[in-house]
Amino acid sequence: MNRKWVISLTLTIFILAAGGAGSLYIVNTVPKKLEAAVVLDQPTDTNENTEPISQTKDIIFQAQKKVVQIKLKNGTIGSGFLYNDKGDVITNAHVAANQNKVTVITVDSKKLSGEVIGISPDTDIAVVRVPGLKDEKPLPIRSSSKAELLDEVLALGSPLGLQNTVTSGEISGLNRNFDLDPFQYKNVYQISAPIAPGNSGGPLIDKKTGEVIGVNSAKLGKENIGFSIPIVDVLSLVKNWSKSPMESLPKFPNIDSKEEKPQETSKAEEATYLVQYFYNSINQGDFVTAYSLIGSDWQSTKTYEQFRTGYNNTLSVSIDNIIADPKDNLVEVTAIITAEETDHGEVNTKKYQVKYPVGYENNQMKILLGSGEVLK
Template sequence: MKKQWIISCITTIMIFGVGFYSFTLIKESVASQLNTAAIAASESTEDTKEKAPAESKEIKDIIHETQKLVVQIEIGDYGIGSGFLYNDQGDIVTNAHVVAGVTNVTVKTADNREFPGKVIGISENTDVAVVRVDGLKGTEPLQISKEKNAEIGDEVLALGSPLGFQNTVTTGIISGVDRDFELPPYQFENVYQISAPIAPGNSGGPLINRKTGEVVGINSASAEQGSIGFSIPLPNVLALIEGWSNSPMTSLPNNVEQNDYFYEEDSFTDEQLARYLVMYFYESLNVKDYVTAYSLLGSSWQRDTTYESFRNGYTNTEAVYIDELSVTTNGDITVTAIISAEEWRNGSYSYQQYKTTYTVGYENDQMKIISGGMQAVN
């Protein structure tokens, strides 16, 4: 009996030991699997963070954030161009043809502050330059797209001071890539073709991704006919820009001269200004910037139409497309445009074509839309 009791105890202990060992083994195995799963999940999360696209932003927010860091570059009595803040050292990226032949420039910010700037880098064959503005040192710069190139169909914003209209924003898409051409002394290789309207004075301004707010290019040239512009992809010239920022030129090349497409402010004709003024008006409406659109109206028009009334007149208009635009100067400057408006009517969007006629003139040396009217085109 005693022997059986001893055998029973030994058996119980063995069973308990095996059970305990098994429990420990299973616990360690499960813990190991959980740990492995946690590591995999962590790595997956890190991969997701690295691969996740930049967060999409509202277009109004992008414009508001970007305009503060886009500047107008003034070169004495010669002319104007544009640029944007590239880093926190106060370095402004622009086109070489904007600052060609000069060392010192004046930089004007969106809030009308003025700073002296010095050219610290300029290329003899690529249309890129860098201006250092000590007064902007420490300012947080624009977000830069350093690696990924834009693709055909990407929506973009072009910012700058076309024809002297500071803080102008136009919209469009990347309509072509890998365009090559020459505008002596500069070679343009693998540049973007864009549909966003640009004009003299836009040169050097940023091309912005409409969804992320990142700078993807430098607006550099436009075709004489149509609304075709060209922008240098920023990743293609980033090494050049960073080289000048880290090691500024001690002397600038003296064979870089102002060229045929360095536009002088005095060379802007009334026809050019009137055409762009009306285009700018419609672009402002398209991005829902009613304040800017209203500011382009003459004093008599504003006196007869309050801002609230003006804005309410466009709240049901989703977009405006210019089909035709012409300018005549018979004493008065008249701009005639055929436009297509996408409007909200009876619970759905529909298109209506209009013929608009504007009289344009100067008030206090600024061109304004003095009067105008429209009629539906059947």
């Protein structure tokens, strides 16, 4: 028989700053025997890396495209991920509680409208349909088996509103059970990957395969002990909502009253994310995505072929420093980058200072123009 955890119903759900949105914290006193049960020895030998770094980076890059930020009217923030080609996004019920419509923000800063089509009154799972994501390729889902103890995992989401954040860890416990009114958490994963407010609803991904294995949902106090709902346990529920959306949604009167003041993601932060994502795309050889991030005026002076040709000799780009300075309707982003480039078969390293005015076009943030100079 699996060991069950029982946490008192009197524990309070905290819908944390940056998220109604944020991770749930279990903050009341936990029995000493429970504290002992969650302390696991972490491996000290980090020399054995079962996956090549490049493969892990590729898994992260591809997954980030399918992970979204979910924003409510009051500014609170959560996370979600694309589940099917209908544009359906899985998230936590406490993220979408008492909402019919939400704003969904993609990794390239596109803001889309989403409708809550399913939400459970007792399992912390909800589905948001986003027409703007229809026919997009979803994240791969592990639908037939559960993770095992010490499996390596990645947690993606928007902790504290910081979109595109990735943390790594392990499955540090199995079959954890507790209640946080009104939700019941049964046989959930315990994870060592750090999560924070705003991670709620984001995917837990198998580091080796890139498959979604869980939905990050809760955290224990200030410790790096989080909990993720196994995706296989909620797939039937999610599939039913996708096939037949709920006609009326349940209400959660106890959640709104316990929301803390949300944190807004500033335009400067959004512009910084966008420029970082631009260079991540370049590094992955995804020039289509990189080109889509630049504004129409810039595109009118440079075709896609010309844009891609400009990076023919670039092996990699790393950002050493980046500063975003809001200016009226624009954000001026200045970065110092290091580029590895080939020149007649030789690899050279050069530093550049690049400047990008970043602003909105058709309600989507774009890198409007670009300039740079070599630093000596």
